[in-house]
Amino acid sequence: AVYQVQRSLSMTFGSCHRLKYMNNGLFKIAGPMDRHKLCCSSFSLPRPFSQGAPNGTSPKSTSTPRIKLKTRLLVTLIFGGSILATWYFVRSEKEKKEQLRRIEQLRKVAIGQGDFDLVDHHGRPRTKKDFLGQWVLMYFGFTHCPDICPDELEKMSSVVSILDEHQELPRVQPIFVTVDPERDDIKAMASYVKDFHPRLLGLTGTPEQVKAAGKAYRVYYSMGPKDDDNDYIVDHTIIIYLLNPDGLFLDYYNRSKSDKQIAESIKKHMQTYVKLFT
């Protein structure tokens, strides 16, 4: 036990002169003394053991260390506090800078990303620029699609209807882009989109234009074999894309997402959206 106390003492007050005296077996006598007296009253160095007496305690010797402790704490707090504050300030400045840099990068990406040059189901030419400032939901498919496209377009229409119920949210523009431009002309698109949400816009174009649009959104599509009456099925990517008002691709939703889940996700995107272009 003596060894332990000695160790803890020398660890706490390692530079204290008093310890020199204690190393030669005299420590037992010094035992009852409290730590403060041992170390901090350096004036009593020539009479090391007198302080050990129970009646050797004066009001001064107990209050001084307490004040010192308080001062020490205060100084630590002030120093630590100012270091923390400086660190926090530097970090927030760095974050601000990082955010500006990110916005600048996003701007560059937004200008060139996901461009298309197509015609809507009214016969009007449409490019991505026409939809800047609007939230856009985009789905690629074809009108002869047996079940998945109608399902997904119905889901997309339902998402738009759910979001329309919230007056405070901006309107979403649903878009359907064909991957079967040979059969899906303007007329075919017009008669097809009217089965879904009234705002749904059908886009078509020349095979080259459609190919470019598909490439811009990493959409895969491939025509299946033709049968006797020239009918065929187009295999294609089944994904609903969300574009923000900067025309930037923001999120995508596959078949497993329900209309409610998608609407909820879009709502969150709208709430956290930071405008890139002013």
Added chain:
Amino acid sequence: MSAPSAEERRTCWGARDAFWRCLDDNQEDRDRCAQLQKQFESSCPAQWVKYFHKRRDFLKYKEKLLTDGYEPVGQSAES
């Protein structure tokens, strides 16, 4: 050839579902569902019929995978 209208799509899907239900109830015995199969094939474009037949096979296979687990080809005999 124009794409089926919303009405035609619904008719086709209805006939498909009736035929599939019959297959479910009769352990995939097509002979016992011949009438419904005819109805289904006449209500949908030929391409869709082909597609839906394949789709049913796929859905059945998926269901089997989910309930029985994956069984590597050729190992069922050994184990």
